Amino acid sequence: MLGCEHRVGGTVSPSTMAMAICQVDRHACPPAELTALRDTHEVLVEVNPEFDDGILKIVRTFEPEGLRVEGELDAARHSVFAEQLRRLRPGRNVHLDLSRLGFIDLGGLHLLAKHATRLPADAALVLDHLSPDVESVIDMVGWHRLPGLARGRRLAETGGNA
Numbered sequence: 149m150l151g152c153e154h155r156v157g158g159t160v161s162p163s164t165m166a167m168a169i170c171q172v173d174r175h176a177c178p179p180a181e182l183t184a185l186r187d188t189h190e191v192l193v194e195v196n197p198e199f200d201d202g203i204l205k206i207v208r209t210f211e212p213e214g215l216r217v218e219g220e221l222d223a224a225r226h227s228v229f230a231e232q233l234r235r236l237r238p239g240r241n242v243h244l245d246l247s248r249l250g251f252i253d254l255g256g257l258h259l260l261a262k263h264a265t266r267l268p269a270d271a272a273l274v275l276d277h278l279s280p281d282v283e284s285v286i287d288m289v290g291w292h293r294l295p296g297l298a299r300g301r302r303l304a305e306t307g308g309n310a
């Protein structure tokens with residue numbers, strides 16, 4: 149893949165008249181190769197965020213289906229976060245990628261628990277890439293025992309790519 153990427157890049161990069169958008173199936177490459185491919189690009193394209201106020205950014209994810217939550221989730225942003233959770237399709241597992249979440253208050257954790265308990269019995273709100281601090285708070289208050297709330301992947305399981 150990298151050899152092909154370099155040949156295409158060598159052809160397209162010098163041009164001001166051509167642009168290429170690379171789409172790579174994540175399942176076709178090991179995580180280290182995906183990182184190497186990403187690092188060959190000057191510009192990365194990303195889905196437009198559902199919300200971004202400079203403090204909290206919420207981006208829809210598609211595989212797995214859910215949201216990536218970045219920045220800080222505090223009381224001033226609870227209503228926006230709750231609305232984004234409501235927009236997710238019920239009846240399926242929904243993943244929240246929290247790898248870039250620097251802070252979440254207890255009210256934000258309560259929103260997660262509340263959403264999880266409202267899901268159908270065969271669905272779960274899966275919390276991927278929890279920081280040790282957030283995971284510790286969830287354990288301390290016992291929310292990890294709630295039906296509908298599940299721990300997901302850890303950062304190490306995906307080769308460091310969130």
